Amino acid sequence: MSELKRTPLHAAHLNAGARMAPFAGWRMPVAYGSQIDEHHAVRRAAGMFDVSHMTIVDAAGPGAKAYLQRILANDVARLDRRRGSAHCTALYSCMLDERGGILDDLIVYRFADDSYRLIVNAGTRDKDLAWLEDQLAGFDLDLTERKDLAMIAVQGPEARRAVAPLVPNGADVGALPPFTAAGAGGWLLARTGYTGEDGLEIMLPEQRAESFWEALREHGVVPCGLGARDTLRLEAGMNLYGQDMDESVTPLECGLKWTVDFGGDRAFTGRPALEERLRAGALRVQAGLILEGRGVLRSGYPVASPAGEGVVTSGTFSPTLGRAIALARVPPGTGNPCHVFIRGRKLPVRVVKPPFVRNGSILVDLEPTD
Amino acid sequence: MSDIPENLKYTRDHEWIAETGDGTAAVGITDHAQEALGDLVFVELPEMHRDVETGDVCAVVESVKAASDVYSPVAGNISEVNLALDDSPELVNADPYGEGWLFRLTPASPADLEELLDAQAYQRVLAEMDE
Numbered sequence: 001m002s003e004l005k006r007t008p009l010h011a012a013h014l015n016a017g018a019r020m021a022p023f024a025g026w027r028m029p030v031a032y033g034s035q036i037d038e039h040h041a042v043r044r045a046a047g048m049f050d051v052s053h054m055t056i057v058d059a060a061g062p063g064a065k066a067y068l069q070r071i072l073a074n075d076v077a078r079l080d081r082r083r084g085s086a087h088c089t090a091l092y093s094c095m096l097d098e099r100g101g102i103l104d105d106l107i108v109y110r111f112a113d114d115s116y117r118l119i120v121n122a123g124t125r126d127k128d129l130a131w132l133e134d135q136l137a138g139f140d141l142d143l144t145e146r147k148d149l150a151m152i153a154v155q156g157p158e159a160r161r162a163v164a165p166l167v168p169n170g171a172d173v174g175a176l177p178p179f180t181a182a183g184a185g186g187w188l189l190a191r192t193g194y195t196g197e198d199g200l201e202i203m204l205p206e207q208r209a210e211s212f213w214e215a216l217r218e219h220g221v222v223p224c225g226l227g228a229r230d231t232l233r234l235e236a237g238m239n240l241y242g243q244d245m246d247e248s249v250t251p252l253e254c255g256l257k258w259t260v261d262f263g264g265d266r267a268f269t270g271r272p273a274l275e276e277r278l279r280a281g282a283l284r285v286q287a288g289l290i291l292e293g294r295g296v297l298r299s300g301y302p303v304a305s306p307a308g309e310g311v312v313t314s315g316t317f318s319p320t321l322g323r324a325i326a327l328a329r330v331p332p333g334t335g336n337p338c339h340v341f342i343r344g345r346k347l348p349v350r351v352v353k354p355p356f357v358r359n360g361s362i363l364v365d366l367e368p369t370d
Numbered sequence: 371m372s373d374i375p376e377n378l379k380y381t382r383d384h385e386w387i388a389e390t391g392d393g394t395a396a397v398g399i400t401d402h403a404q405e406a407l408g409d410l411v412f413v414e415l416p417e418m419h420r421d422v423e424t425g426d427v428c429a430v431v432e433s434v435k436a437a438s439d440v441y442s443p444v445a446g447n448i449s450e451v452n453l454a455l456d457d458s459p460e461l462v463n464a465d466p467y468g469e470g471w472l473f474r475l476t477p478a479s480p481a482d483l484e485e486l487l488d489a490q491a492y493q494r495v496l497a498e499m500d501e
Binding site: 030031034035036294295296298317319324 | 405412414435437463
């Protein structure tokens with residue numbers, strides 16, 4: 001087994017008493033104390049996550065736009081239309097194989113018509129980089145992995161207020177619209193995230209990461225680990241690659257049809273397979289579940305309803321709802337009544353449409369309405 | 371550093387057991403176990419009056435991140451369960467050797483407790499895991 005990689009904030013995590021664990025080849029903080037307290041800090045004020053393990057790839061050259069229009073299921077041309085904001089714009093997309101299976105999900109930032117940045121998952125880095133290289137044939141651009149950058153997500157209703165005085169001059173994070181980014185002094189400050197709260201994802205030179213992290217701490221931003229990151233994204237109804245989706249799943253089956261741009265006749269990889277799937281009708285769809293009684297939902301638990309059988313892809317205890325919640329892959333038409341099997345026992349769950357929580361508010365009914 | 375009281379007996383699976391003086395013994399999970407699991411959010415307790423063998427799964431402790439089986443350290447009959455954990459599973463985090471006890475049982479053979487690990491032996495188990 002190869003050595004686990006350490007982010008530029010490794011020493012800061014140890015100093016803060018973090019419980020560290022292996023994650024996607026990296027040694028990462030799971031929690032610094034109570035992960036439930038960390039979760040609430042993000043919903044109510046501001047928390048920060050070291051996401052330096054994620055892979056940053058710059059794509060630059062005259063062929064960059066056409067290349068991304070080929071390899072991404074969402075259309076980067078949408079970013080041109082939002083150019084009026086004078087900021088760099090961001091788009092969420094899946095990257096598909098020829099069968100429509102999801103190779104990875106990513107965020108792409110547009111700097112200029114010939115210059116983009118991709119943020120892909122750490123666990124899929126090697127596979128993604130090999131795929132990106134393979135797809136270059138016929139397109140004029142260069143790919144550069146930015147190992148020199150650290151990445152810190154500051155999330156929560158107070159996040160942008162806490163960050164504003166600490167960033168290089170010229171970056172006005174107060175005026176930054178959602179899903180845009182501003183660059184200054186080698187930093188990129190993006191109003192994006194993975195928690196369902198307002199906030200920023202900040203890419204910065206790795207040698208600046210620790211002092212920025214400590215300054216945020218002094219401004220009351222709470223360090224949060226991967227544990228809270230998972231409960232926050234699940235409450236926000238956001239998929240985790242490798243759990244809610246992978247190469248055996250198309251965007252149509254995991255709640256991501258809205259991220260596929262079928263407009264025009266753009267020939268993106270996986271399009272014919274997805275169109276075939278649309279004609280045939282989806283075999284499975286994503287649903288949200290809330291456990292009616294006490295307990296915790298976990299990935300892999302079987303789901304049953306009159307529409308047929310399914311499976312929990314991600315489950316947890318939701319600190320905001322005080323109830324167990326899950327994302328599940330189920331047959332179309334799955335509704336209530338519905339049950340989950342936990343250690344052989346059949347327990348009632350309620351089927352809801354994710355997200356469960358956004359911007360601090362619960363968006364689902366906790367009690368049956370009928 | 372994890373807390374390991376001298377007066378208790380331990381298993382390699384991170385349960386503790388203590389004679390209560392009335393012929394029953396209390397069972398819980400160790401400080402190390404609660405720390406490793408993180409915030410507990412649900413405890414599934416055994417049925418009252420159930421006969422259990424050594425090593426039987428008789429409770430499940432669930433944190434936000436994982437579910438973990440609790441094995442009976444000795445054979446016996448379940449005589450009491452800690453109902454306070456239904457509403458406050460976090461007691462196991464806050465006080466694993468006190469208010470966070472899981473259940474009591476009447477050991478089939480009180481001598482079985484002597485076969486379990488003492489505090490020093492359990493300390494060595496934790497040290498081996500660290501290596």
